[in-house]
Amino acid sequence: MGSGEVRHPIFARVFDRLSRGEEDAGQREHRRRALAGLRGRVVELGAGNGLNFEHYPDTVTEVVAVEPEPFLRQRAREAAAHAAVSVTVVEGVAAALPVDDESCDAAVTSLVLCSVPDQAATLRELRRVLEPGGELRFYEHVLSPRPGFGRFQRAADATLWPRLAGGCHAARDTLAAIERAGFDVERCDRFDFRPSILVAPATPKILGLARRPATRPAGAAAPG
Numbered sequence: 001m002g003s004g005e006v007r008h009p010i011f012a013r014v015f016d017r018l019s020r021g022e023e024d025a026g027q028r029e030h031r032r033r034a035l036a037g038l039r040g041r042v043v044e045l046g047a048g049n050g051l052n053f054e055h056y057p058d059t060v061t062e063v064v065a066v067e068p069e070p071f072l073r074q075r076a077r078e079a080a081a082h083a084a085v086s087v088t089v090v091e092g093v094a095a096a097l098p099v100d101d102e103s104c105d106a107a108v109t110s111l112v113l114c115s116v117p118d119q120a121a122t123l124r125e126l127r128r129v130l131e132p133g134g135e136l137r138f139y140e141h142v143l144s145p146r147p148g149f150g151r152f153q154r155a156a157d158a159t160l161w162p163r164l165a166g167g168c169h170a171a172r173d174t175l176a177a178i179e180r181a182g183f184d185v186e187r188c189d190r191f192d193f194r195p196s197i198l199v200a201p202a203t204p205k206i207l208g209l210a211r212r213p214a215t216r217p218a219g220a221a222a223p224g
């Protein structure tokens with residue numbers, strides 16, 4: 001296995017099959033909303049089977065879509081061939097994005113910050129590749145603010161959920177992690193969306209825009 005691979009062969013095939021139904025159940029509209037208004041060069045982390053690609057507006061000049069899982073990467077390449085904007089699908093992992101410092105106008109994460117091994121390190125990488133002032137667009141499932149549901153999510157994480165769902169965690173406070181990583185959150189909608197009973201632990205969602213601050217703190221060097 002190359003250093004840029006994540007192997008979840010069974011999950012990848014199940015996800016590829018189930019995800020189509022989730023799109024029809026309303027996820028397509030959430031993706032469209034998450035990506036509306038993007039422009040310039042975009043890096044997409046953990047692109048899966050490429051379900052975002054059809055939603056990039058024509059103001060996007062290039063998408064670098066990073067996907068470590070071989071089966072999903074192949075599916076993403078097939079989706080990229082039909083996309084209206086230029087999408088290059090590459091192997092890589094969140095901890096070491098194959099993208100230069102400050103080379104992207106925007107970064108996209110959808111349903112992926114739940115699965116990366118280290119959210120803080122991932123968000124540092126996303127900051128590194130964004131230009132100062134660049135946008136992070138996120139559509140993620142998160143820890144519920146309702147204590148009872150949060151207990152259910154923690155129980156799922158402590159038992160079968162990560163093993164069944166390709167390393168996913170249901171009880172992460174991803175918005176807090178984005179803020180801790182130094183992004184300014186400009187908008188964030190919270191809502192429940194459960195396209196199927198099988199993904200009940202992943203019901204609470206956030207969708208929004210955070211920005212890498214345009215100026216570095218005095219004396220801070222450029223990343224890299």
Ligand SMILES: C[S@@+](CC[C@H](N)C(=O)[O-])C[C@H]1O[C@@H](n2cnc3c(N)ncnc32)[C@H](O)[C@@H]1O
Pocket residue numbers: 006015019045046047048049050051052066067068069072092093094095109110111112115116117167
């Ligand atoms: C639930 S899928 C979501 C796929 C896609 N982003 C979407 O919105 O449909 C989670 C994705 O995260 C990817 N992933 C898991 N661990 C990763 C890592 N360490 N670095 C990058 N991507 C990772 C998986 O391969 C998979 O494509």
